[in-house]
Amino acid sequence: MAVENPACVFCKIAARDLAAEIVHQNSQLIAFLDSHPLFPGHVLLCPREHYETLLDLPAELSGPMMAATQVLAKAVEAAVNAEGTFIAINNRISQTVPHLHIHVVPRRRRDGLKGFFWPRQQYRDQADREAVRAAIEREVQKLLG
DSSP states (O other): OOOSSTTOHHHHHHTTSSOOOEEEEOSSEEEEEOSSOSSTTOEEEEESSOOSSGGGSOHHHHHHHHHHHHHHHHHHHHHHTOSEEEEEOOOSTTOSSSSOOEEEEEEOTTSSOOSSSSOOOOOSSHHHHHHHHHHHHHHHHHHHO
């Protein structure tokens, strides 16, 4: 397989031009240990083809990505005796490598990971909450046609 984006580290891993500790792969996807893990067993799952974000991923790959995420979450929990997992995708912001990847991070109670790492911002009031809800619903309807 040729490197799709020569500047992309994950494309190089998918093409096997760059070493990684691969835990699962098939013709569409590749999963490997994160080189800077939050905890041992932290896995990254990527499509082999170069898609920068989840928004770029073709719909026909979303099912296989989620199915592989489920398998990896079960495997990671069993392999490192974790109590659960944290599943995350960054789209552009905080995305160190601009190639779609799903983080599968093993979790244990009181492991020090504090959920989301940013302050939560509340709606001004119920009217503000409803305005945001309605705006999102309108956009969904536009996208679904």
